[in-house]
Amino acid sequence: MEDLTRPTQRPKAFHIMSKPMGPICNLDCTYCYYLEKENLYSKTDKFRMSGPVLEEYIRQNIESQEVPVVEFAWQGGEPTLLGVDYFRKVVELQKKYANGKQITNAFQTNGTLLNDEWGEFFAKEQFLIGLSVDGPEELHDPFRYNKGGKGSFEQVMRGLGYLKKHGAEFNTLTVVNSLNQEHPLKVYNFLKEIGSTFMQFIPIVERIADDAEVDLQLVNPTYKGGARVAEWSVDGKQYGVFLSKIFDEWVRKDVGKHFVQIVDIALSGWLGMEPPLCIFKKDCGEALVMEHNGDVYSCDHFVYPEYKLGNILERPLHSMVWSKPQKRFGEDKSATLTRQCQDCEVRFVCNGGCPKNRVGKSIHDEFGQNYLCEGYYHFFKHIDPYMRFMANELRNERPPANVMEWVRAQDQSNTTFIPPKPKQEGQARAIGRNSSCPCGSGKRYKRCCGKK
Numbered sequence: 001m002e003d004l005t006r007p008t009q010r011p012k013a014f015h016i017m018s019k020p021m022g023p024i025c026n027l028d029c030t031y032c033y034y035l036e037k038e039n040l041y042s043k044t045d046k047f048r049m050s051g052p053v054l055e056e057y058i059r060q061n062i063e064s065q066e067v068p069v070v071e072f073a074w075q076g077g078e079p080t081l082l083g084v085d086y087f088r089k090v091v092e093l094q095k096k097y098a099n100g101k102q103i104t105n106a107f108q109t110n111g112t113l114l115n116d117e118w119g120e121f122f123a124k125e126q127f128l129i130g131l132s133v134d135g136p137e138e139l140h141d142p143f144r145y146n147k148g149g150k151g152s153f154e155q156v157m158r159g160l161g162y163l164k165k166h167g168a169e170f171n172t173l174t175v176v177n178s179l180n181q182e183h184p185l186k187v188y189n190f191l192k193e194i195g196s197t198f199m200q201f202i203p204i205v206e207r208i209a210d211d212a213e214v215d216l217q218l219v220n221p222t223y224k225g226g227a228r229v230a231e232w233s234v235d236g237k238q239y240g241v242f243l244s245k246i247f248d249e250w251v252r253k254d255v256g257k258h259f260v261q262i263v264d265i266a267l268s269g270w271l272g273m274e275p276p277l278c279i280f281k282k283d284c285g286e287a288l289v290m291e292h293n294g295d296v297y298s299c300d301h302f303v304y305p306e307y308k309l310g311n312i313l314e315r316p317l318h319s320m321v322w323s324k325p326q327k328r329f330g331e332d333k334s335a336t337l338t339r340q341c342q343d344c345e346v347r348f349v350c351n352g353g354c355p356k357n358r359v360g361k362s363i364h365d366e367f368g369q370n371y372l373c374e375g376y377y378h379f380f381k382h383i384d385p386y387m388r389f390m391a392n393e394l395r396n397e398r399p400p401a402n403v404m405e406w407v408r409a410q411d412q413s414n415t416t417f418i419p420p421k422p423k424q425e426g427q428a429r430a431i432g433r434n435s436s437c438p439c440g441s442g443k444r445y446k447r448c449c450g451k452k
């Protein structure tokens with residue numbers, strides 16, 4: 001047994017999402033990876049996070065973070081099942097332990113149980129709501145329905161109405177699956193119509209164990225038995241095509257008005273910084289999850305017994321976050337990169353993607369290639385010229401939204417754009433400061449992208 005109490009080098013902050021209602025939900029979405037986690041707690045009939053666990057979590061999360069702003073993320077299952085009063089108590093406890101730190105709350109919901117009381121509360125306490133919606137009714141309902149099989153779209157739209165009525169801030173979270181993958185613009189335009197200004201498009205990639213007796217049927221990449229890709233998963237290449245189609249629309253019309261998470265993240269890669277989202281970082285392991293009873297796991301997508309780090313009532317949170325097993329979990333991300341990834345020209349922004357999805361084979365026949373590789377490669381290559389243009393605008397303190405005019409001018413002149421060579425982190429170091437800038441501006445590197 002590893003010594004979990006001996007902390008390794010401490011990062012300043014980490015992210016821990018909590019599941020105050022465990023995996024319990026009023027919906028029964030086909031693709032949900034979390035509902036079956038109920039099997040991990042088969043002896044439990046009460047999934048509501050108790051007062052002592054909640055208070056310990058809030059106290060420790062605030063105390064362990066060496067930053068002025070501490071983020072809380074509430075998820076599930078469905079956290080609205082707990083009722084508004086539960087979260088009034090949450091806010092009260094956060095104030096009690098804040099100790100001068102600023103507290104923020106993100107709350108992920110299926111939206112179906114929202115009402116005036118929730119809307120008012122979220123607006124007043126400035127919760128940021130993540131609303132799950134997969135597109136218009138015909139793309140949303142086939143996978144997102146209640147226990148009786150009835151689609152949830154109407155309820156979600158009603159719930160959204162309450163958020164808007166009270167001015168609560170919301171983002172949308174859309175999963176890209178085998179159905180909506182064919183309709184990127186229908187999905188994107190719909191999200192715009194309902195007023196989403198910040199959109200996340202998360203790929204569904206799940207594998208189902210061949211052995212029906214396994215407790216958790218959706219298996220992780222370390223599973224040794226046979227497994228098949230679930231039929232509702234997105235196609236690897238199509239995920240990239242889907243994102244590229246949305247990007248083409250966005251880059252012509254919506255820069256600065258609507259934000260698409262993966263595009264923002266990618267831009268930081270083109271600016272020579274580490275992408276700020278775990279799946280595209282070199283290493284991960286700073287996004288943990290806590291179950292209703294205080295059990296802490298390495299990541300929301302690794303809630304399996306072998307990834308349990310301990311329980312918050314028995315071990316200090318910081319000792320689990322900074323433990324050796326967790327450090328190894330995070331460092332394995334880069335340590336297990338295939339040769340194909342190591343040699344890949346978009347590695348600076350992709351970094352092999354999330355380990356949870358590394359279930360394919362590389363061109364060198366190594367196991368551990370990301371299932372989405374073809375899609376990522378397609379997308380990052382597709383956006384490369386635009387990203388270079390935008391990164392260059394930012395470096396020159398001009399608005400990146402200038403890209404819209406630039407693209408429109410090219411569309412009108414009907415010329416084929418030949419992009420200059422991509423500027424990657426590794427390459428940047430090799431560029432002479434007096435040589436011309438690889439972004440194609442015609443200026444010297446030191447006066448352009450290499451400006452200090």
Ligand SMILES: C[S@@+](CC[C@H](N)C(=O)[O-])C[C@H]1O[C@@H](n2cnc3c(N)ncnc32)[C@H](O)[C@@H]1O
Pocket residue numbers: 025031032033034075076077078079108109110130131132173174175202203204205206
């Ligand atoms: C597990 S749900 C919990 C919160 C809430 N019930 C909701 O649906 O928003 C969190 C998010 O995960 C997404 N999700 C569900 N199953 C998934 C899967 N297999 N892969 C990726 N995301 C998934 C949901 O669509 C939702 O946006």
Ligand code: SF4
Pocket residue numbers: 025026027028029032033034035076077078110
């Ligand atoms: S609403 Fe959320 S938790 Fe509930 S089944 Fe759907 S994805 Fe899972």
Ligand code: SF4
Pocket residue numbers: 278279280284285286287299300301333353354355356
């Ligand atoms: S396993 Fe994937 S989702 Fe989890 S922290 Fe690592 S990159 Fe992020």
Ligand code: SF4
Pocket residue numbers: 340341342344345346347350351352353370372373374376377
């Ligand atoms: S695009 Fe594919 S090969 Fe390149 S880094 Fe990403 S997963 Fe690896």
